[in-house]
Amino acid sequence: MTYSSPQTHIQGQSQADEVALEAVNLNIYYGSFLAVKDVSLKIARNKITSFIGPSGCGKSTLLRCFNRLNDLIESFHIKGQIYHENQDLYSRRVDPVLVRRRIGMVFQKPNPFPKSIYDNVAYGPRINGFKGNLDELVEQSLRQAVLWDEVKDKLKQSGAALSGGQQQRLCIARTIAVQPDVVLMDEPCAALDPISTLKIEELMNELKKQYTIVIVTHNMQQASRISDKTAFFNVQATERGGKQGYMVEFDDTVNIFTNPREVQTRDYVAGRFG
Amino acid sequence: MVTQLAKPTQLVQSGSNPGQILDNIFIWITRLFAFSIALILVLITIEVGTEAIPAIQTFGLSFIFQQSWDPVRDNYGVLPMIYGTMMTSFVALLLAIPIGVSSAIFLSEDFLPVSFRTVLVFLVELLAAIPSVVYGLWGIFVLIPLIRPLSEWLHQTLGWIPFFGTSPGGPGLLPAGLVVTIMILPTITAISRDALTSLPPELRQASIGLGATRWETIIRVLLPAAFSGIVGAIMLALGRAMGETMAVTMLIGNSNNINVSLFAPGNTISSLLANQFAEASGLQVSALMYAGLILFALTLFVNIAAQWVVGKIQKF
Numbered sequence: 001m002t003y004s005s006p007q008t009h010i011q012g013q014s015q016a017d018e019v020a021l022e023a024v025n026l027n028i029y030y031g032s033f034l035a036v037k038d039v040s041l042k043i044a045r046n047k048i049t050s051f052i053g054p055s056g057c058g059k060s061t062l063l064r065c066f067n068r069l070n071d072l073i074e075s076f077h078i079k080g081q082i083y084h085e086n087q088d089l090y091s092r093r094v095d096p097v098l099v100r101r102r103i104g105m106v107f108q109k110p111n112p113f114p115k116s117i118y119d120n121v122a123y124g125p126r127i128n129g130f131k132g133n134l135d136e137l138v139e140q141s142l143r144q145a146v147l148w149d150e151v152k153d154k155l156k157q158s159g160a161a162l163s164g165g166q167q168q169r170l171c172i173a174r175t176i177a178v179q180p181d182v183v184l185m186d187e188p189c190a191a192l193d194p195i196s197t198l199k200i201e202e203l204m205n206e207l208k209k210q211y212t213i214v215i216v217t218h219n220m221q222q223a224s225r226i227s228d229k230t231a232f233f234n235v236q237a238t239e240r241g242g243k244q245g246y247m248v249e250f251d252d253t254v255n256i257f258t259n260p261r262e263v264q265t266r267d268y269v270a271g272r273f274g
Numbered sequence: 275m276v277t278q279l280a281k282p283t284q285l286v287q288s289g290s291n292p293g294q295i296l297d298n299i300f301i302w303i304t305r306l307f308a309f310s311i312a313l314i315l316v317l318i319t320i321e322v323g324t325e326a327i328p329a330i331q332t333f334g335l336s337f338i339f340q341q342s343w344d345p346v347r348d349n350y351g352v353l354p355m356i357y358g359t360m361m362t363s364f365v366a367l368l369l370a371i372p373i374g375v376s377s378a379i380f381l382s383e384d385f386l387p388v389s390f391r392t393v394l395v396f397l398v399e400l401l402a403a404i405p406s407v408v409y410g411l412w413g414i415f416v417l418i419p420l421i422r423p424l425s426e427w428l429h430q431t432l433g434w435i436p437f438f439g440t441s442p443g444g445p446g447l448l449p450a451g452l453v454v455t456i457m458i459l460p461t462i463t464a465i466s467r468d469a470l471t472s473l474p475p476e477l478r479q480a481s482i483g484l485g486a487t488r489w490e491t492i493i494r495v496l497l498p499a500a501f502s503g504i505v506g507a508i509m510l511a512l513g514r515a516m517g518e519t520m521a522v523t524m525l526i527g528n529s530n531n532i533n534v535s536l537f538a539p540g541n542t543i544s545s546l547l548a549n550q551f552a553e554a555s556g557l558q559v560s561a562l563m564y565a566g567l568i569l570f571a572l573t574l575f576v577n578i579a580a581q582w583v584v585g586k587i588q589k590f
Contacts, residue, residue, distance in 0.1 A: 067483065069479065069482065069483055072478075072479070072482065074384065097485055097486070097487050098485070100482065100483055100484065100485040101484075101485030104483065104484065105479075105483035107476060107479065107480065107483075109476055111474070111476035111477060111479070111480045112480075113477060113480065113481070113495055113499070114477075114498065114499045115498070123481070123484060123486075123494070123495075124484040124485065124486075127484070127485065127486045127487075127490045127494065128485060171480070174480075174484065175483075175484065178484055178485060
């Protein structure tokens with residue numbers, strides 16, 4: 001009995017170089033309600049992994065488990081484990097604040113703080129007690145987010161004055177300014193026009209050299225364009241009338257979109273759903 | 275059978291359309307009410323202003339700097355009351371801002387279960403429903419005896435500070451200021467709390483997601499974002515503090531002298547009006563009206579100054 005858990009641990013360790021995040025038999029609950037059922041997957045380092053599936057399938061919920069953002073919801077709890085570099089993120093001794101410093105998040109709606117562009121990017125480093133050259137770090141982060149040239153002359157202006165696409169790149173700059181290992185993106189392009197979307201996608205391809213990226217998207221072309229691995233989630237009705245998400249298939253993106261193993265996946269990516 | 279909506283055949287409206295007429299009536303009613311509020315303000319100002327004309331002609335601006343209020347010789351000045359008004363309001367704000375904003379933070383976070391929090395919010399707002407005269411009585415019978423040991427200690431140990439310079443006894447600026455503190459707390463707490471809870475939840479998530487603790491999020495993101503709302507709450511509270519009459523009249527001692535010590539009795543403009551209006555006649559009435567006008571101007575000035583400060587700080 002007691003050996004089963006260390007075993008998965010050792011398995012994880014052997015692949016520690018390639019695996020950034022690993023979920024093991026993860027069940028996500030709201031109160032007694034099981035919202036996402038039994039997910040096990042390994043997210044590869046320096047790759048883009050996308051989560052696709054219909055609304056309510058739990059892909060965003062799962063994403064938010066990776067940096068313990070669901071802790072803000074009172075009734076939320078999980079069973080199972082999530083490992084990041086062989087540390088169980090939900091172990092009792094883990095400080096969720098430290099988890100979030102390693103695993104950053106970009107949200108669906110661009111949400112810059114009502115502060116200047118500079119202060120938006122500098123916020124994370126400041127609260128983390130950054131001691132180096134802050135100007136340099138802000139510039140570097142904005143450059144990485146391909147926003148520097150557009151904002152370098154107006155760093156003192158409000159972040160809210162930027163366009164939606166620029167705001168989202170500002171949020172990405174803000175996230176990577178704390179130099180996380182993993183960047184989680186929850187439908188980062190859902191509120192953006194196609195040109196801004198394209199810019200964000202190009203940006204993600206650049207970022208994956210340095211970071212592991214997990215993205216939730218409703219846009220299947222986006223998933224097939226940018227991601228290396230894709231997980232397809234589906235939703236089923238429970239006896240009690242609720243909806244329960246579960247993972248159907250997790251594979252290389254090419255396989256998911258051209259040669260999926262499951263009929264459900266094939267129907268979904270072909271647009272024939274139901 | 276599906277009932278179909280009648281489609282308009284003609285897009286150009288000829289004659290009267292009942293919907294449009296109702297719409298117009300509605301617009302005019304709201305317009306009327308909106309203007310009548312402004313009109314009442316203007317009328318009150320004109321009335322107070324005309325009544326004050328004799329005193330304005332007699333004393334001019336020296337009214338503001340004169341220290342004596344002498345109905346026998348018909349010689350009036352309101353400097354002590356201006357001082358008393360500012361001082362009680364200052365004491366009240368000094369105490370009410372930290373307490374009120376902290377309660378607002380506490381009540382806007384999820385430290386307590388929702389049901390318990392709702393009750394607490396309701397109780398805080400209920401503070402505003404207690405009649406002013408009850409606060410006054412409470413001040414006389416409970417607060418003044420209660421703060422006496424503290425006042426004496428302050429006088430004995432820190433007596434060299436002018437604010438604690440006189441020996442405490444009964445009514446004075448401090449008890450008046452303390453009661454006003456309690457009276458303006460619900461205003462500051464309730465409005466600041468509204469400002470904090472109406473912030474988009476994305477702000478909190480963004481900050482938490484960057485590895486900020488709850489306190490870092492509150493201090494560095496939520497409070498600055500709700501800043502204009504909180505200042506608005508403080509301004510409303512200040513307006514109430516400067517105009518508060520009944521409780522202050524009962525507690526301040528109504529002495530028309532300037533004494534820097536908080537333990538000494540003083541007076542405020544509104545208490546002066548409440549105390550003297552019933553028996554006043556002739557130039558005294560006009561002088562009281564002038565004093566009222568000054569209170570009006572003072573409140574207006576403080577509000578404009580606050581708006582300016584908010585505009586300077588809150589560029590975003």
